[in-house]
Amino acid sequence: MSEKKGWKELMRGSDLPPASSLEYKTGSWRTLRPIWDPDKCTHCMFCVAYCPDMAIPVKVTEEGVKGFGGRVYKGTVRLETNFDYCKGCGICAEECPTHAIKMVREEEAAKASK
Amino acid sequence: MSKWKSITGAQAVAEAMRQINPDVVAAYPITPQTPIVEQFASFVANGIVDTEMIPVESEHSAMSCTVGASAAGARAMCATASQGLALMWEVVAAVPGLRLPIVMPIVNRALSAPINIHCDHSDSMGATTIGWIQIYSENAQEAYENTLLAIRLAEHKDVLLPVMVMQDGFIISHGVENVEIFDDDAVRKFVGERNPDRYLLDVDHPYTIGPLALPDYYFEIKRQQEEAMQNALKVYLEVGDELSKISGHKYPYFEEYKTEDAEVVIVVLSSTAGTAKDAVDELREEGKKVGLIKPILFRPFPYKEMRKALEKFKAIGVLDRSIAFGAYAPLYTEVRNALFESENKPKLQSYVYGLGGKDIFKSDIKKVFEELLSGNVNPEEQRYIRLRG
Numbered sequence: 180m181s182e183k184k185g186w187k188e189l190m191r192g193s194d195l196p197p198a199s200s201l202e203y204k205t206g207s208w209r210t211l212r213p214i215w216d217p218d219k220c221t222h223c224m225f226c227v228a229y230c231p232d233m234a235i236p237v238k239v240t241e242e243g244v245k246g247f248g249g250r251v252y253k254g255t256v257r258l259e260t261n262f263d264y265c266k267g268c269g270i271c272a273e274e275c276p277t278h279a280i281k282m283v284r285e286e287e288a289a290k291a292s293k
Numbered sequence: 294m295s296k297w298k299s300i301t302g303a304q305a306v307a308e309a310m311r312q313i314n315p316d317v318v319a320a321y322p323i324t325p326q327t328p329i330v331e332q333f334a335s336f337v338a339n340g341i342v343d344t345e346m347i348p349v350e351s352e353h354s355a356m357s358c359t360v361g362a363s364a365a366g367a368r369a370m371c372a373t374a375s376q377g378l379a380l381m382w383e384v385v386a387a388v389p390g391l392r393l394p395i396v397m398p399i400v401n402r403a404l405s406a407p408i409n410i411h412c413d414h415s416d417s418m419g420a421t422t423i424g425w426i427q428i429y430s431e432n433a434q435e436a437y438e439n440t441l442l443a444i445r446l447a448e449h450k451d452v453l454l455p456v457m458v459m460q461d462g463f464i465i466s467h468g469v470e471n472v473e474i475f476d477d478d479a480v481r482k483f484v485g486e487r488n489p490d491r492y493l494l495d496v497d498h499p500y501t502i503g504p505l506a507l508p509d510y511y512f513e514i515k516r517q518q519e520e521a522m523q524n525a526l527k528v529y530l531e532v533g534d535e536l537s538k539i540s541g542h543k544y545p546y547f548e549e550y551k552t553e554d555a556e557v558v559i560v561v562l563s564s565t566a567g568t569a570k571d572a573v574d575e576l577r578e579e580g581k582k583v584g585l586i587k588p589i590l591f592r593p594f595p596y597k598e599m600r601k602a603l604e605k606f607k608a609i610g611v612l613d614r615s616i617a618f619g620a621y622a623p624l625y626t627e628v629r630n631a632l633f634e635s636e637n638k639p640k641l642q643s644y645v646y647g648l649g650g651k652d653i654f655k656s657d658i659k660k661v662f663e664e665l666l667s668g669n670v671n672p673e674e675q676r677y678i679r680l681r682g
Contacts, residue, residue, distance in 0.1 A: 186513035186520075191453065192392035193506050193514050194491070197499035 209267035219279035226271035302433035302465035307332035309440035316367035319358035323377035352381035366492025375402035389424025394447035411650020546595040555584030561612040572658040642670035646678035
């Protein structure tokens with residue numbers, strides 16, 4: 180963070196400029212990492228809706244993506260978790276109806292990805 | 294044209310709210326504040342004001358709702374008393390830090406336990422350290438005028454703090470007096486529209502309100518709040534001067550009644566000051582040099598001005614309608630504080646009276662004056678008026 184402001188320079192009260200939380204990357208808090216298996220995913224959006232940090236991005240696709248049962252899912256689909264903000268709370272894994280998300284310790288996840 | 298109306302203190306404040314025409318009022322009925330919102334609700338129902346009135350399920354919700362509306366940009370008001378103030382406390386304490394100019398009439402009532410509906414100042418005196426401006430009113434007329442003044446004081450750009458306007462429960466809130474209600478147009482011009490420099494419904498200029506602030510910023514934000522409180526001393530007088538042009542009345546920090554050549558004075562808040570004035574008049578007829586100081590602006594407290602006003606007397610009796618258990622009573626504390634720098638300190642005596650609505654009579658106040666005149670005072674002793682021994 181840059182040089183801290185004195186009381187005369189701060190905005191009045193505890194007011195802040197908008198959307199400043201984007202600068203605060205909470206991903207460093209994570210001890211468990213959600214490992215998403217796209218082949219088991221039905222793109223039901225449960226994980227997206229439940230994520231308390233809006234850390235699961237989505238996109239709209241006409242051609243579709245391959246998922247659960249080898250089917251192609253069109254329309255709104257989820258993408259890989261944004262690890263800048265994911266705190267590893269595990270709510271997505273808990274809610275996923277097809278068990279497509281597994282929580283793995285960060286150090287194991289890091290080893291596995293090498 | 295102003296109009297004289299025979300109304301209660303509660304109705305007088307409702308009249309002020311009618312003229313202010315706030316965008317939002319959220320409140321919950323509580324004795325003895327109920328007739329304020331009751332009367333105001335009838336103004337809403339009859340289309341006399343444009344206010345969105347939000348009946349809520351508790352005072353905690355009432356103040357939460359008022360905070361939301363005020364942050365959104367509305368001129369939002371609330372009103373409460375005693376247990377209601379206690380229940381909304383969590384949110385009340387957040388308002389000054391959020392710098393929301395909410396004006397809340399308070400009808401002073403004793404705090405439970407024992408449960409009691411009558412007047413004392415234990416409710417608002419518990420809220421003197423959290424950053425609300427506090428104005429105490431002697432009668433219905435003052436409650437009406439102070440409410441108008443409070444709006445402009447709260448919303449001033451150098452202040453932006455909430456204001457509580459007090460009146461004594463039942464004694465003033467339910468007692469009928471003749472009240473001069475000033476010309477609607479003149480008052481509306483005086484109060485104007487709230488014109489916030491930023492507000493949440495201004496979607497083109499988004500900002501964040503009420504974030505977490507840890508040891509790195511909390512202290513700095515609180516220092517800003519104290520600066521605003523000090524600014525309120527100046528702005529109070531400026532806004533008062535403007536209101537004087539409509540009312541013809543003065544809006545000092547405190548009223549000085551027959552103090553010019555006085556040797557001893559009583560310092561007392563709110564309705565008891567009215568009784569004390571009668572006692573002063575009668576003792577003056579007997580040739581006794583007595584007077585009265587009635588503080589009006591209690592937060593911020595005008596220490597310097599109060600010291601200058603008080604240091605010329607021989608003895609001062611301070612009457613408090615609440616106890617600060619284990620400490621000197623709240624008004625007495627401030628009077629003592631104000632006189633610390635004085636080279637010729639008057640003799641001081643603290644009196645507690647009227648808790649839970651126990652009456653105080655002219656004869657009681659005369660006894661206090663006699664005690665002060667006799668020199669029988671002890672600044673470290675707290676005395677009790679009309680307490681059964």
